[in-house]
Amino acid sequence: MAIVESGREAYGWSRPVQCRKDRPGPDAMRGGGEIASEAEVRHGLSITLPRLWRYGFVLSRQRDWADDLVQQTCLRALERHGQFKPGSRIDHWLFAILNSLWLNEVRARRVRFGQGTVEAETSLEVDGARETEAKILAGQVMRLVGDLPEAQRAAVFLAYVEGLTYREVAAVLDVPVGTVMSRLAAARAKLADRMSDGAAK
Amino acid sequence: MTGENDDPPMPSDEELTAFIDGELEEEHCARLLDLIERDPAVAARVEHLSRASLPYGEAFQPLLDTAPTADLQRMLDSMSAPPFAASAVVPLTRRRLFGAIAASVTAGVLGDRILVRFLETGDGDDLADDDGGPDRERHWHGVVAQYMGLYTRETLSGSTPGRDVQSAQLAALNRPLNLSLTPEAVEVAGAEFRRAQILSYDDMPLAQITYLDPRNGPLALCILRRPGTVRGVEQEMRGGLSIAYWNGPDHAALLIGRLPPQELTAKAEAVRGRLAI
Numbered sequence: 001m002a003i004v005e006s007g008r009e010a011y012g013w014s015r016p017v018q019c020r021k022d023r024p025g026p027d028a029m030r031g032g033g034e035i036a037s038e039a040e041v042r043h044g045l046s047i048t049l050p051r052l053w054r055y056g057f058v059l060s061r062q063r064d065w066a067d068d069l070v071q072q073t074c075l076r077a078l079e080r081h082g083q084f085k086p087g088s089r090i091d092h093w094l095f096a097i098l099n100s101l102w103l104n105e106v107r108a109r110r111v112r113f114g115q116g117t118v119e120a121e122t123s124l125e126v127d128g129a130r131e132t133e134a135k136i137l138a139g140q141v142m143r144l145v146g147d148l149p150e151a152q153r154a155a156v157f158l159a160y161v162e163g164l165t166y167r168e169v170a171a172v173l174d175v176p177v178g179t180v181m182s183r184l185a186a187a188r189a190k191l192a193d194r195m196s197d198g199a200a201k
Numbered sequence: 202m203t204g205e206n207d208d209p210p211m212p213s214d215e216e217l218t219a220f221i222d223g224e225l226e227e228e229h230c231a232r233l234l235d236l237i238e239r240d241p242a243v244a245a246r247v248e249h250l251s252r253a254s255l256p257y258g259e260a261f262q263p264l265l266d267t268a269p270t271a272d273l274q275r276m277l278d279s280m281s282a283p284p285f286a287a288s289a290v291v292p293l294t295r296r297r298l299f300g301a302i303a304a305s306v307t308a309g310v311l312g313d314r315i316l317v318r319f320l321e322t323g324d325g326d327d328l329a330d331d332d333g334g335p336d337r338e339r340h341w342h343g344v345v346a347q348y349m350g351l352y353t354r355e356t357l358s359g360s361t362p363g364r365d366v367q368s369a370q371l372a373a374l375n376r377p378l379n380l381s382l383t384p385e386a387v388e389v390a391g392a393e394f395r396r397a398q399i400l401s402y403d404d405m406p407l408a409q410i411t412y413l414d415p416r417n418g419p420l421a422l423c424i425l426r427r428p429g430t431v432r433g434v435e436q437e438m439r440g441g442l443s444i445a446y447w448n449g450p451d452h453a454a455l456l457i458g459r460l461p462p463q464e465l466t467a468k469a470e471a472v473r474g475r476l477a478i
Contacts, residue, residue, distance in 0.1 A: 165224065
C-alpha cells in the first residue's frame with residue numbers, strides 16, 4: 001500500500017480500492033413491473049424473513065420482540081404493497097418498515113408498559129455461542145456491536161453487516177446521510193478503542 | 202460528504218470513517234490519501250479507526266440460522282392483505298429508496314473454513330484488488346493480527362487433542378496447501394497445540410494452527426501458500442502482537458502471539474528448522 005511507509009505500522013487498515021461505486025443488487029431483491037403487486041411484496045417478504053428477524057433482534061435484543069416486529073412488518077408491508085416502488089430494493093423497503101415500527105410502536109409500547117428498558121435487555125449472543133472458536137469470535141464481535149447505543153448499533157448493522165451504502169442506511173433509518181456518518185464514526189471510534197484497550201479480549 | 206475545507210489539519214472521524222468505508226468521492230478520497238501520506242497523525246488515526254473493521258458479516262451470520270424462519274413463513278402464509286388498505290394509508294415516509302445501488306450481503310460461513318476478510322470495507326471490495334504496493338506482501342499479517350486480536354485464553358481453553366487428531370487436522374491442511382505438516386513439525390516450544398484449521402485469505406488457503414502458551418496466552422502459526430523469495434525469520438509488531446515471519450519458495454509463514462519479540466523469534470526459528478515450506 002502506497003500510504004504506509006515501511007517501518008510504520010500498517011495494522012488494521014487497507015486503502016479503499018475504489019471510492020464510491022454503484023453496486024448491482026441481486027435481481028431477486030428488486031421488484032419488477034410498474035405497480036407492485038401484493039404477490040410481489042409477499043414474495044419479497046418470504047425471502048427476507050430471516051434477515052428481517054435478525055434486524056429485529058439486533059434492535060430489540062429479544063427473540064420474542066423480533067418475532068413480533070417481523071409479524072407487524074409483514075402486515076404493514078402487505079397493507080401498503082402499493083407503495084413499494086418497483087425496481088427498488090424490497091429488502092431495504094422492508095427494513096425501513098421494521099425500523100419505523102420499532103421506533104414508533106414496539107419500543108414505545110415496551111417502555112410504556114414497563115417491560116424492561118433497552119439497556120436492561122439481554123446481550124446479543126447466539127444460543128450456544130461458546131461451542132467453537134468460530135462461534136466465540138462471532139460472539140465477541142456481536143457483543144461489541146451489542147454494547148453500542150441503539151442508534152449506532154442500527155447504523156453499524158445496516159452498513160457493515162447488511163452492506164448498505166450510507167445513503168441506503170439513511171433511507172432505511174429515515175435520517176440525513178450526515179447523521180449516518182456521525183453515528184458510524186462514533187461507533188467506529190468506540191469499537192476501535194475497545195479493540196485497542198483489549199476490551200474484546 | 203463533509204470536509205469541503207481545503208486541506209484541514211486533521212480530518213474529522215466522520216470523514217475518515219467514510220474514507221475507510223469507501224464512501225468518499227474519488228477526488229476527496231485522493232486528497233485524503235495524499236494527506237495520510239504526508240501526515241503521520243492522520244495515518245495513525247485512520248489505522249486506529251480501522252481496528253473496528255471487524256468481520257461483521259460473518260459474525261452475524263449464525264443469527265440468521267437461529268431465526269424461526271419456518272414459523273415466520275407460516276405466519277406470513279396465514280395473512281391476507283386487508284382490502285382497500287393500500288389506498289387508505291398515508292405514505293410511511295417520503296424517503297427515496299435507492300434502487301440503483303445495492304448491497305452485497307456476504308454470507309460468510311463460519312466453521313472449518315472461515316473467511317478472513319477483516320479489512321474489507323463495507324462495500325465489499327476485495328483485498329485481491331489492492332494496489333500492490335510494497336506492503337502488499339505483508340498485508341496478510343495485519344489481517345491475521347486483527348483476527349488473532351480477538352483470541353483470548355478462553356477461546357483456546359479446550360484440551361490438547363491427541364496426536365492422531367492433530368495428524369488428522371493437519372492432513373486436512375496439507376492437501377490444499379501442498380504441505381506435509383506433522384504434529385512434530387508444528388510443535389511450538391512452551392505452547393500446547395489446540396487446533397489446526399483452514400482459513401481463507403484473498404481466496405488463498407491459509408493454514409492456522411493455534412496454541413495456548415500458559416504463560417503468554419494464545420499463539421498461532423499461519424502458513425499461506427504463496428510463492429516468493431526465500432527469506433529468514435524477521436519480526437514486526439502489529440496491534441500489540443509480535444509477529445515472526447519467514448518465507449519458503451512456495452509459502453509464507455508467521456508465528457504470532459502476545460509475547461516479547463525475541464522470545465517469539467526464537468520459537469519461530471525452531472519451527473522454521475523443522476518445517477519444510
